[in-house]
Amino acid sequence: MNFTALVHGPGLPTTGARLPVQLDSYQLQLGLPEGRRLSLPLGELQLSVGGFNDSVWRFEWQDGQGRWSLALEDAALQQQLAAQPPAALATAIAGLRGHQRRHRAVWRLSVGAMLLWFLLPALLLGLLLWNASALTSRLAGLVPVAQEQKLGEAIWKAQQRQLRLIENTEANRAVQTIGERLTAGSRYHYRWFLARDNSINAFAIPGGVVVVHSGLIAAAGSAEELAGVLAHEVQHVEQRHSLRAMAQSLGISAGLGMIFGDLSGIAQMVTGLSQLSYSREAEREADLEGLKALRAARINPAGMPSMFETLQREAGDLQPPALLSSHPATQERIASLRAAIAASGDWPSEPLELDWPAVQASLR
Numbered sequence: 418m419n420f421t422a423l424v425h426g427p428g429l430p431t432t433g434a435r436l437p438v439q440l441d442s443y444q445l446q447l448g449l450p451e452g453r454r455l456s457l458p459l460g461e462l463q464l465s466v467g468g469f470n471d472s473v474w475r476f477e478w479q480d481g482q483g484r485w486s487l488a489l490e491d492a493a494l495q496q497q498l499a500a501q502p503p504a505a506l507a508t509a510i511a512g513l514r515g516h517q518r519r520h521r522a523v524w525r526l527s528v529g530a531m532l533l534w535f536l537l538p539a540l541l542l543g544l545l546l547w548n549a550s551a552l553t554s555r556l557a558g559l560v561p562v563a564q565e566q567k568l569g570e571a572i573w574k575a576q577q578r579q580l581r582l583i584e585n586t587e588a589n590r591a592v593q594t595i596g597e598r599l600t601a602g603s604r605y606h607y608r609w610f611l612a613r614d615n616s617i618n619a620f621a622i623p624g625g626v627v628v629v630h631s632g633l634i635a636a637a638g639s640a641e642e643l644a645g646v647l648a649h650e651v652q653h654v655e656q657r658h659s660l661r662a663m664a665q666s667l668g669i670s671a672g673l674g675m676i677f678g679d680l681s682g683i684a685q686m687v688t689g690l691s692q693l694s695y696s697r698e699a700e701r702e703a704d705l706e707g708l709k710a711l712r713a714a715r716i717n718p719a720g721m722p723s724m725f726e727t728l729q730r731e732a733g734d735l736q737p738p739a740l741l742s743s744h745p746a747t748q749e750r751i752a753s754l755r756a757a758i759a760a761s762g763d764w765p766s767e768p769l770e771l772d773w774p775a776v777q778a779s780l781r
Contacts, residue, residue, distance in 0.1 A: 420494050425615050426485035431635040433615050438487065442503045445476070447487075455480075459505035466513055468616070471520045471579055474513055486615075520579075527575055532663070535560065535568045558657065562604055562624075565660060569624025580628070581613035587779035588634050591771050595644045596627060598714040599651050607651070613780075617728060621650040623660040631780045638727060640769040640776070644714075645721030648707035656706060658699040704750070708757055717766045722754040 418440045424447060425433040437448035445462065447455040463477045467488075474489040489495060495514075502510045560568075583589060593609045600607045605625035614630040621627050627650055629643075637643045653659050695703070704721070711718045758764070 418498065420489075420491070423488045423490070423615075424485070425488075427482035431615075432617060432632055433488075440498075440503065443505070445487075459503055462506065462509075464506065464509040464513055466516055466520075467579070467581075468614070471517050488615075523575075528572070528663075531568055531571050535564050560660065565657075566606065566624035568660075569622045569626055573622050573626045576622070577610075580610075583611040583613050583631065583780065586611070587772070587776045588631070591634075591640060591643065591776045592627075592629050592647070594771065595640065595716075595769065596647055596651070598716065599644070599648050599710045600625075601714070603651075603655065605654060607654075619646050619650050621653045621659055623654065623657070623663065625654055627651065627654075634777055634780055636727060637724060639720060639723075640771040640773050641717050641720030642724035642727065643720070644711065644716050644769065645707070645718070645724045648710045648714075648716075648721065649703050651710060652703040652706040653695065653699070656699070656702055658695050658703065661699075662695060700750070701753070704754055705757060708754070708761070712761065712764060715765055715767045716769065718758050718761075718764060722751045722758075725751050725754075 420438055420440075421435050422438050423433045424436045424438075428450075434450070439446040439448075442459075444459060445457045447457075449455055457478055457480075461478050465475045465477070467473050467475050468490070472490065472492070474495055476487040476489065478485050489498075499510055499514050589609075589611050592611055596607060596609045603625075607625040607627060610626065610628045611634075612628055612630050615632040615635075616630055617632045617636045618630045619628065619633055627647065629647075633646065634643065637646075707721060708718050711721070
């Protein structure tokens with residue numbers, strides 16, 4: 418079986434490299450840069466699941482050079498490998514598939530139950546006032562902040578078990594320091610987390626939980642670039658984009674199905690929550706409001722467009738980083754950000770007193 422996968426290991430970029438992989442009944446072979454190959458008996462592999470919603474298979478091993486990790490993200494390849502697994506990996510792969518099925522079932526049921534609990538009163542009122550397409554967006558505006566934070570906390574409690582959280586590093590302190598400057602005076606109580614994940618990503622949960630992946634810290638060229646991403650993510654909370662996206666993913670029919678016991682079709686609708694994506698309007702609003710937050714915090718705004726340019730360079734012709742998948746960064750969007758900054762005139766700013774190389778080194 419031949420495929421390409423994202424690999425992290427000795428001698429590779431900190432953000433990983435997509436390499437050709439050959440997997441047969443006895444060994445795994447990697448095509449390394451400069452024509453080198455690495456061969457490994459299947460018995461030395463450790464298999465686990467990771468990523469958002471446990472959608473990624475991880476193959477990990479240790480050799481004389483250090484620790485290696487291969488991420489298999491393609492669901493079709495996972496299904497193909499599960500259908501005809503090498504004998505040495507059959508038990509481990511069956512365990513991965515079983516874990517994924519159980520996790521997805523629990524996730525769908527828990528999200529459906531939580532949204533029903535928090536949104537039902539507003540849902541019943543809204544059915545009398547608005548049409549279905551506009552209802553979910555308007556309902557999000559009716560949910561009290563306290564209820565939204567309870568909903569977000571419940572989601573985070575379920576989600577954090579799937580993450581390898583990092584604590585007490587310079588990177589943690591950098592994220593919190595920048596985040597607190599950006600959210601001073603907010604109606605939300607924000608919490609900031611750092612997860613050990615090489616993907617270049619960050620995401621916000623309704624109510625004020627923001628999670629940054631270690632891969633984003635590694636890819637960012639400065640504290641200002643991290644600030645640009647955080648300013649954008651914070652606005653998905655402040656403008657309730659995350660809450661609206663989740664409500665729209667479930668839809669009214671799902672809510673009614675849960676009310677009256679007809680669960681057919683709800684599972685398919687809930688799967689959309691595994692990767693929240695936002696409309697162009699929501700992304701533009703998060704960009705512009707994020708710039709306002711940077712200005713209020715007296716942070717140089719150049720980091721926001723420059724971080725998106727960094728992501729584009731990292732992506733090249735390969736599969737884009739996770740942050741680009743949910744927040745597409747077109748040249749038009751980058752140009753729009755730069756134009757908005759230029760139109761703002763003088764921008765008083767104070768340097769972020771952070772030793773960025775030390776921040777990045779704290780995660781190695």
